[in-house]
Amino acid sequence: MIPLSWYLIFAAGLFSLGLFGVLARRNAVAILLGVELMLNAVNINLAAFWRYGNVADMTGQVFAIIVFAVAAAEVAVGLALVISVYRSRNTVVADEIDMLKW
Amino acid sequence: MTTAQIIFLVVAAVTLASAFMVVTTRNLIHAALWLVATLFGVAVTYALLDAGFLAVVQVVVYIGAIAILFIFAVMLTRKEMRDQGPQLNSGWWISALLAVLTFGGLVGMLWGWRGMDTLASEMPVGFDSINALGDALISPNAFVLPFEVASVLLLAALVGAVYVAFNPRSGDSRK
Amino acid sequence: MTTETLIWLIPLPPALAFFLIVLFTNKNKALSHTVGVGAAVLSWLASMVVFFRALSVEHLGEHPFVSSVNWLPTGDTWFRIGVAIDPLGAAVLFFVSITIFMIFLYSVGYHNFGQPAGDHDRKGLPPHGATVTDEHGHQHVVPSVEPMYSRFFAFLGLFAFGMYTLVVSDNLLTLFVGWEIMGLCSYLLIGFWYGKPSARAAAIKAFMTTRIGDVFMLLGIGLLYSLTGTLNFREIFGNEELMHTLATPGTTLFGLSLAGLIALLLFIGTVGKSAQWPLHVWLPDAMEGPTPVSAMIHAATMVSAGVYAVIRMFPLLSLDHNTMTVVAFIGTFTAIFAATIAVAQNDIKRVLAYSTISQLGFMIAALGIGAYVAAAFHLVTHAFFKALLFLGSGSVIHGMEHGVLHTGNHSVDPQDMFNMGGLRKKMPITFWTFLIGGFALSGFPLLTAGFWSKDEILADAWANGHLAVFITLATAAFLTAFYTMRQITLTFLGEPRTKEAEHAQETPWTMTVPLMVLSVFAIGYGWVGIPEDFPLLGGLLPSWFHEFVGGTLAEHPEVIPFNPVPLTVSLVVALGGLLLGWLYYRNVNSAKEDFFQIPLLKNKYHFDEAYQVVFIGPVIWLSEVFTKWADQGVIDGILHFFGPATGGIGAFIRNKIDLPIINEFIGDGLAAVTQETGRTLRPIQTGRIQQYMMLSLVILAVVGALLYFMLGAGL
Numbered sequence: 001m002i003p004l005s006w007y008l009i010f011a012a013g014l015f016s017l018g019l020f021g022v023l024a025r026r027n028a029v030a031i032l033l034g035v036e037l038m039l040n041a042v043n044i045n046l047a048a049f050w051r052y053g054n055v056a057d058m059t060g061q062v063f064a065i066i067v068f069a070v071a072a073a074e075v076a077v078g079l080a081l082v083i084s085v086y087r088s089r090n091t092v093v094a095d096e097i098d099m100l101k102w
Numbered sequence: 103m104t105t106a107q108i109i110f111l112v113v114a115a116v117t118l119a120s121a122f123m124v125v126t127t128r129n130l131i132h133a134a135l136w137l138v139a140t141l142f143g144v145a146v147t148y149a150l151l152d153a154g155f156l157a158v159v160q161v162v163v164y165i166g167a168i169a170i171l172f173i174f175a176v177m178l179t180r181k182e183m184r185d186q187g188p189q190l191n192s193g194w195w196i197s198a199l200l201a202v203l204t205f206g207g208l209v210g211m212l213w214g215w216r217g218m219d220t221l222a223s224e225m226p227v228g229f230d231s232i233n234a235l236g237d238a239l240i241s242p243n244a245f246v247l248p249f250e251v252a253s254v255l256l257l258a259a260l261v262g263a264v265y266v267a268f269n270p271r272s273g274d275s276r277k
Numbered sequence: 278m279t280t281e282t283l284i285w286l287i288p289l290p291p292a293l294a295f296f297l298i299v300l301f302t303n304k305n306k307a308l309s310h311t312v313g314v315g316a317a318v319l320s321w322l323a324s325m326v327v328f329f330r331a332l333s334v335e336h337l338g339e340h341p342f343v344s345s346v347n348w349l350p351t352g353d354t355w356f357r358i359g360v361a362i363d364p365l366g367a368a369v370l371f372f373v374s375i376t377i378f379m380i381f382l383y384s385v386g387y388h389n390f391g392q393p394a395g396d397h398d399r400k401g402l403p404p405h406g407a408t409v410t411d412e413h414g415h416q417h418v419v420p421s422v423e424p425m426y427s428r429f430f431a432f433l434g435l436f437a438f439g440m441y442t443l444v445v446s447d448n449l450l451t452l453f454v455g456w457e458i459m460g461l462c463s464y465l466l467i468g469f470w471y472g473k474p475s476a477r478a479a480a481i482k483a484f485m486t487t488r489i490g491d492v493f494m495l496l497g498i499g500l501l502y503s504l505t506g507t508l509n510f511r512e513i514f515g516n517e518e519l520m521h522t523l524a525t526p527g528t529t530l531f532g533l534s535l536a537g538l539i540a541l542l543l544f545i546g547t548v549g550k551s552a553q554w555p556l557h558v559w560l561p562d563a564m565e566g567p568t569p570v571s572a573m574i575h576a577a578t579m580v581s582a583g584v585y586a587v588i589r590m591f592p593l594l595s596l597d598h599n600t601m602t603v604v605a606f607i608g609t610f611t612a613i614f615a616a617t618i619a620v621a622q623n624d625i626k627r628v629l630a631y632s633t634i635s636q637l638g639f640m641i642a643a644l645g646i647g648a649y650v651a652a653a654f655h656l657v658t659h660a661f662f663k664a665l666l667f668l669g670s671g672s673v674i675h676g677m678e679h680g681v682l683h684t685g686n687h688s689v690d691p692q693d694m695f696n697m698g699g700l701r702k703k704m705p706i707t708f709w710t711f712l713i714g715g716f717a718l719s720g721f722p723l724l725t726a727g728f729w730s731k732d733e734i735l736a737d738a739w740a741n742g743h744l745a746v747f748i749t750l751a752t753a754a755f756l757t758a759f760y761t762m763r764q765i766t767l768t769f770l771g772e773p774r775t776k777e778a779e780h781a782q783e784t785p786w787t788m789t790v791p792l793m794v795l796s797v798f799a800i801g802y803g804w805v806g807i808p809e810d811f812p813l814l815g816g817l818l819p820s821w822f823h824e825f826v827g828g829t830l831a832e833h834p835e836v837i838p839f840n841p842v843p844l845t846v847s848l849v850v851a852l853g854g855l856l857l858g859w860l861y862y863r864n865v866n867s868a869k870e871d872f873f874q875i876p877l878l879k880n881k882y883h884f885d886e887a888y889q890v891v892f893i894g895p896v897i898w899l900s901e902v903f904t905k906w907a908d909q910g911v912i913d914g915i916l917h918f919f920g921p922a923t924g925g926i927g928a929f930i931r932n933k934i935d936l937p938i939i940n941e942f943i944g945d946g947l948a949a950v951t952q953e954t955g956r957t958l959r960p961i962q963t964g965r966i967q968q969y970m971m972l973s974l975v976i977l978a979v980v981g982a983l984l985y986f987m988l989g990a991g992l
Contacts, residue, residue: 002110002150005218009209010114010147014121014140016205021125023197023967023974024190029130029175031967033137036168037121040144043156051151052220055229058238062245064156065235068163069252073259075168079175080267087269092179095191098964191967200974207978211985 007048015041028082028092032075039071110150117143128189130176138169152225155232280330281344284360287323287370288441288455290316291377294434303427310385313430317381320441324374331367338364338828343447343511354506361447361511365653365829368822369444369585372657375798376577376664377437379791383668384433384569386787387675388423395421401472403567406682418682420675429469429567436462440578444585449498449508452586456494456550459579460487466574467566479562486559490549494586497542504535514592514831524596537597543590544604551583551637554611558884560634564626568671571626576633576663584640584656591649592830605645609749612638614882616756620763621878623868624692625670628764632718633663635753639734646746648737649834653826654806655734658726661802662717665795669711672784672792673697673768676704680777689777694764695868699773703781708769710792715765717799719758720851723814726803732847733806739843751846758854766862774866810839 014037021034043064050060086092120139127133141164148157191197212218225231238244294316302308331337345359362370393407398421407421423429439458446452468480502508505519513519523536533541547553552560552575560580564571574580587594587604594600612635619631636659643652677691689696701708717727731754738747773779783789806822807814820836827833865871877883963969 001104001221002107003218004220004222005212006107006110006114007147007151008212008218010118012205012208012212013114013118014144015208016201017118017121017125019204019974020197020201023200023971024194025125026189026191027130029172029179030125030133030189033124033133033172036137036164036172037124037140040141040164043160044144044147047148047151047153047156051153052217052222055223055225055231056234058231058234058244061153061156061231061235062238062248064153065159065239066248066252068159069256072163072168073255075171076259076263077266079171080263082175083178083267086179094967095965097966196971197967200971200978203978204974207981 004048004052007044011041011044011048014038014044026093026095028085028094028097029079031094032078032082035074035078036071039067039074043067106150110147113143113146113150117147126190130180131173134169134172134176137172138165141165141169152222152231155235280327280342280362281360283323283327284342284362284445285344287320287327287374287445288438290319291434291437291441295431295438298427298431298434303431306390306422306426309427309430310390313434314378314381314385316434317378317437320437321374321378324370324441327362328367328371331362331364332825336828337367337825338830341366341511345447345509356450357448357509358451359447359509360445362445363829364825364827365585365588366444368653368657368826369581370441372660372798372802373440373444373578373581376572376660376795377440379664379795380569380572380577380668381430381433381437383572383671383788383791384429384567386785387567387569387671388426388429389420390422390426390787392420392422395424398424399472400424401470403470403473418685420679420682423567425469429466432462432465432469433569436466436574436578440582443582447509447511449501449510452589453494453498456546456582456586457491459574459582460484460491460550463487463563463574463579466570467563469566469570473565475562476565479559479565483559483563486556487549490546490556493542494546494549497539497546500535500542501539504539510589520592520596523593533599534597536593537600540590540594540597540600541603544587544594544600547583547587547641548607549583550586551580551641552634553583553607553638553641554614554634555884557611557615557634558881558888561627561630561881564624564630568626568667568674571630572664572667572671575630576667577660580633580637581656581660584637584644584652587641587644588649588653588656591644594644595647601645601647603645605642605743605746608638608641608643608645609746610638611635612642612753613749613756614638616753616760618878618881619760620756620873621875623694624690625673625694625697625764625768626667626692628694628760629663629666629670632666632757632760635757636663636718639731639750639753642746642750643734643737646738646741646743647834648734648741649830650823650827651730651733651737654822655730657822658717658730658799658802661795662714662725662727662799665710665714665792665799666718668788668792668795669707669714672704672707672788673700673711673781675784675788676700676707676781677777679782680775680780683780684776686777689775691777694767695866696775697768697773697778697781698771698775698866699769699778700781701769703778704769704783706783706789706792710789710796711769712765713796713799715761716855717803719761719855720754720847721855722848722851724800726799726801728847728851729803729806732844733808733837735843735847736808736837736840739840740837747843747846751850754847755850755854758851759858762855762858763862766859767865770859771863771866808839809836812839 018034018037018039018041021037022031023034025031025034046060046064046067050058050064053060082092085097089097091097117140120136120143123136124133124140127136141160145157145160145165148154148160239249240246291313294312297312298309302312327342331342334340341361341363343359343361345357347355348358349356389404393409395404395407398404398407402424404421404423406418408416408418410416436459439455439462441455442458443452443455446455464480464484467483468476470476471480498508501513504523505513505516507513520536523539524534549556560575563575566574594604615631615634615638619628619635622628622631636655640652640655640659643655674691677697681687681689681691713725717725719725720728720731722728735747735750735754738750773781804818805820807818807820808823809820823836861872868874880886
């Protein structure tokens, strides 16, 4: 049988890879890819805690479903923003999109 | 080592390797495809956790919709970058350090937790997790409100995405 | 509606009319006079209803119509105000409402309603006439409408409100309020043609002179209130113990009793209001106002109000013999004094003004000798015939102005009697009504109201043994008849002395109808007061007035037994005066031929000049001294020191504290620090999302680690 720790460490690794992608990639689309990895890592945790806790309590799965919905919304809006920015500034490099600074 | 453990280790290794490729490969199309691979690995992990519904949703929603959306986005914005030049920031090693520290921190925190070695209890006989999930999602005593809020959130995101991505110069065919 | 409610409502319509005209209808002349006259009609109707209901009540004096409300909280009790109509009030209300109504109506014609606007009329000046072209192409100058027509009706309305308030009041305070409203309106209406300097001066003079009296009256009211705790007539007069206390002599000033002192103070108010010597000077000048005003204020209502107030306070007045003597002296002296001046006046309205002062003197004298009913009786009859005479004189002036406009010779004074003559043919209605009024004033025997009332005063004086008063009043009555006949002769009889008089014209119906109505009362009202035991006529008609008004007092005044001496005197002076006046003046054609143009009389005994020297001059001198030395020198000097001193302190604080510390150090300093901090910290905000994220992650890690180790150690 697989101990809970395996899943957790796996999820932590996935999360850290995603974090690296978010922090290090120049391309905004790639940053969003990293975010997806992080969300998946969280979902693994939720599912794992459901399975290793009280199976009759569906909270973990429900949260995972809602994370799906939020991830879908986030991707839709995020990519729309990237495309919109790309249209107006001809770039998808996150460092160059700095209109919000002083 | 049981069969399940071996399967888990293989799946985890493949998944993490794919994820590593996602964040490092130069070609974004490839990165998106590696993401698909990663998501498949996660779907298998759900299956290993007896969460069949989540596994299916993972395949349908993530791979079927989100990953394809990424590929479209990459193609729409590709003209400029052409996969040339560095794909990582100049300070990428700080990011790497932070990621490693995060991983270390998480594992370090988990290490001292006594629930780490818990084993999964047997699934109760006759327990239908999909049925239970459905009940939980639409039961007034449980999660019907978050469920409905999530639907509103999706609608709002839909409208917002259309509005943000809409190109007034070329988008309106009626003009 | 109950009678009490009706009494409350009587003063209301004119007040409403005032506000309506002032606020809404002043642009529309027809609407304004409709509102004004309508209000007068309403009040008149209400007054008539109240009067006739009062007649039907037995012993109204003991049970008057009263109604009052709490008005002012005074500690534990309330000051109550209210209305009351007793026999005296009813009689006064009767003549006041009729004369006010007539004057409203008369004003419509007097101010030339329906005529075109003047060619160059301006507000504040009498209308100068308008040029119109008839169908034959001839140009005529016709009278033009008064430019401030609506305003006149508004003021009249307010005035009527004051008079009605005064009459229906059951206490001295609201009586005083009405009294002061009339004082204000008097000022406004005398100065109605404020473009004329003389009108302005007259208005101020009237206001200031009556003010002197009013101040004393207010003192009297205050004294009365502080002693009795009430100002209600019935409460004061009905309280015998209180009256007795007040009547105790020798407690105050000059050995007067308190009652005497109060009555004297109130009487000084009347001296001002009713133009008695020595405060008579304003009334002749008040003739500067439009003639309806002269009729209203200076004949029918306001001066009557003064006498009314004294009659009202008679129970108090009669408590002190000394005060009665003062009142009798002033009244008698004024009667003869004003009558002598009237003989020498040429202005038709001024003659009437002095005759008014003289007649008011008769009433005051009557009160002074205790002839309560006679005074009230003369008050009523005088109001009728004097209103008639004034309105008649206004009609004459109006006719003469017509003549002046016709000839275009504006140097002719349309008010000078020597420019008139022969007007009886031109203005028959005015002539006959003026004749009736004049005969009533002279006391033409048996027929006119003036005879009965004046005869009663003389009879009272004789019967009560006031021989000096009797002789003086008889002389004054003789002079009255004389100057009245002089006036009638010069104005109406003989031949026209000027072209203007030849072209005089009868006035419109709105002016003649009031004359006719008033002449009915000038004759008929005397018949309600014929003494019971008068030879032949006595007893034909009940002596209603004596019975009715006498009932106002707790002790009904005794009826004077008939005595042939005063009757004979009265007959002789009236007929003799009239006859002599006619005989002498039918041959006089100009002021130079008139023997009675004595400078001393003509100049009114130099009272104006004397007051100028004795009072006005010193006051002005004192004012100038105070202006120059006290105000400009001392006060301004102090102020001029304080101004720069304050400025210096201000400049010091500003330069030494405000500018360097507050502004530069705190104000500018804070701003500079903030700005510098912002400039220093600004580079942190790169606008790069990944750097933000990294930073937040680092901080999260640091904080998390800290929490973990610190709390974890504790855990």
